[in-house]
Amino acid sequence: MRKFGIIGVGHVGVTIAYTLVTKGIADELVLIDTNEGKSVAEQLDLEDAQARLDTTTKIKIQDYKELKDADIVFMTAGKIDAAKETGNRWAEFEYTTASVKNVAPQLKASGFNGIVIDTTNPCDAITQYLQQSSGLSTQQVFGTGTFLDTARMQRVVSEQFDANSKNVAGYTLGEHGDSQFVAWSGVQVNSHPLVEFAKQQGKELDYSALEEEIRKGGWAVYQGKGYTSYGIATCAVKLAQAVLSDAQLECPVSCYSEEFDTYIGQPAVIGKHGIEFVNKIQLTADEQAKFKNSAETIKEKFATI
Incomplete structure (x- = not known):
C-alpha cells in the first residue's frame, strides 16, 4: 500500500494531492491543514x-x-502573501519556522519513520530545521530545492536555442533563492556542451541575461496568478515516485552538505532510503566560490532561528 501525507493544503499541497489521486499514485492520502474546513473541502472534492x-x-x-x-x-505549509510584499522567499521564514515548531513534535509523536519531502520556503533552511526538529535522519528529510530552478533553467535555455527542455542537461545549484547559480560549465543541449551548441547556431551566449531570466521565472508566475503550483508540485511528486520505486534518480535537491554543514541545492541520488548519496560534480573555481557563498548565505540566515 502506498500511503502519503500532505501537511499544508494550500495551492502546492492540493496540486500534489490532485496529482497523486488522478494519476493513481496513492492508495491512501492524509491531508492536514491548520484550516480544517479547507481539508474537508479538498477531501470531498477529490472524492x-x-x-x-x-x-x-x-x-x-x-x-x-x-x-x-x-x-x-x-x-507544503507556507504564507505566500508574506513573500508577495517583499519579493523574497525569506519573508516567509518567521511563519514557516513557527509551522515547523507546530508540525515536527506531532509528526514525531505519530511514530512516522518514512521520507519527508519539503517544499516550504525558504526551502533549504526550513528543510534543515524540520530534519533537526523531527529527529529523522538527514537521509530521510530533503527538499525540492533547486530541482525546480533547474527545470526553469532547462526551459529558458531550450527557448533560447530551439530545443526541447527535456534535452537540456545541467544544474542550478545552491540556495532556492537569490544566491542560486547555474553551473554553466556542465550545461548541455542535445548532448553537446552549451558553448558548442550555441556556436553551431551562430548565437551569442549571455550568461548573466539567461541567469536573470531563470531567477525571475518563479516571480513571473507568481505575479501573474498569485502563486506557483504546477512546477513545484510536479517536482515533489517525481521525487516521491523515485523513492517509492527506488529509482536511484540523480537530480539536484536540497540536502545536507557535510562540507558546509547546511542544507543546500546539490546533485544527489534519490532512492528508497531518501538521499542515497550526494553526487559530487566537477565545478569551475568560480562556480565553487558561488556555491560556497550560497551555503554561507543559508547558514547565516538559519542561525537567526
Whole structure:
C-alpha cells in the first residue's frame, strides 16, 4: 500500500494531492491543514472526482496518527502573501519556522519513520530545521530545492536555442533563492556542451541575461496568478515516485552538505532510503566560490532561528 501525507493544503499541497489521486499514485492520502474546513473541502472534492477515475484513493484528514505508516510526507505549509510584499522567499521564514515548531513534535509523536519531502520556503533552511526538529535522519528529510530552478533553467535555455527542455542537461545549484547559480560549465543541449551548441547556431551566449531570466521565472508566475503550483508540485511528486520505486534518480535537491554543514541545492541520488548519496560534480573555481557563498548565505540566515 502506498500511503502519503500532505501537511499544508494550500495551492502546492492540493496540486500534489490532485496529482497523486488522478494519476493513481496513492492508495491512501492524509491531508492536514491548520484550516480544517479547507481539508474537508479538498477531501470531498477529490472524492467526487474518483467516481470518474480508474483508480481509488482512500482520503483521510486532520489526523497525525494516520501518518505513522505513511511512506512519504510532503511538508507544503507556507504564507505566500508574506513573500508577495517583499519579493523574497525569506519573508516567509518567521511563519514557516513557527509551522515547523507546530508540525515536527506531532509528526514525531505519530511514530512516522518514512521520507519527508519539503517544499516550504525558504526551502533549504526550513528543510534543515524540520530534519533537526523531527529527529529523522538527514537521509530521510530533503527538499525540492533547486530541482525546480533547474527545470526553469532547462526551459529558458531550450527557448533560447530551439530545443526541447527535456534535452537540456545541467544544474542550478545552491540556495532556492537569490544566491542560486547555474553551473554553466556542465550545461548541455542535445548532448553537446552549451558553448558548442550555441556556436553551431551562430548565437551569442549571455550568461548573466539567461541567469536573470531563470531567477525571475518563479516571480513571473507568481505575479501573474498569485502563486506557483504546477512546477513545484510536479517536482515533489517525481521525487516521491523515485523513492517509492527506488529509482536511484540523480537530480539536484536540497540536502545536507557535510562540507558546509547546511542544507543546500546539490546533485544527489534519490532512492528508497531518501538521499542515497550526494553526487559530487566537477565545478569551475568560480562556480565553487558561488556555491560556497550560497551555503554561507543559508547558514547565516538559519542561525537567526
